[in-house]
Amino acid sequence: MRIRTMMIALAFTSAATAGRAFAQGADGKAVYDENCKKCHGVIGNPPKTMKEKYSKIATFDAKFIEQRTDDSVKKILNKGKGEDMKSFKGKLTDDEIEAVSKYVHELAAKHKP
Numbered sequence: 001m002r003i004r005t006m007m008i009a010l011a012f013t014s015a016a017t018a019g020r021a022f023a024q025g026a027d028g029k030a031v032y033d034e035n036c037k038k039c040h041g042v043i044g045n046p047p048k049t050m051k052e053k054y055s056k057i058a059t060f061d062a063k064f065i066e067q068r069t070d071d072s073v074k075k076i077l078n079k080g081k082g083e084d085m086k087s088f089k090g091k092l093t094d095d096e097i098e099a100v101s102k103y104v105h106e107l108a109a110k111h112k113p
């Protein structure tokens with residue numbers, strides 16, 4: 001009887017979590033494709049035209065991301081960096097910033113320098 005109650009409680013909790021994830025569920029890839037891809041490239045490799053335009057543009061690869069925490073990416077998105085990497089505060093929600101910084105990490109970790 002106890003176990004059953006626990007199972008039900010568990011089922012409830014995971015359904016609630018899943019529901020929440022879905023409701024807030026910013027899709028990191030979608031946010032990236034819409035807001036970052038044109039400068040940073042599909043897999044984090046900026047296209048040649050962008051490299052020519054922005055000499056300091058970051059390539060997201062395993063080496064780059066090793067030196068960054070999720071928080072550091074979020075900070076950049078909130079504050080911006082330099083003239084060309086604009087702040088996304090106000091343009092993206094906190095959830096979207098969270099999701100896209102996670103996506104940048106995943107992308108970069110798979111991307112060998």
Ligand code: HEC
Pocket residue numbers: 031032035036037038039040054056057058068072073076077081082083084085086088100101104
């Ligand atoms: C208009 C082009 C452009 C767009 C759009 C853009 N970036 Fe950037 N990004 C840059 C440039 C240029 C830099 C290099 C800035 C510097 O180092 O001065 C940069 C740097 C960065 C860095 C590295 C900062 C560091 O730690 O050195 C991160 C992370 C980053 N961008 C993430 C993103 C994400 C995520 C998005 C989409 C939400 C995005 N950028 C959209 C141009 C862009």
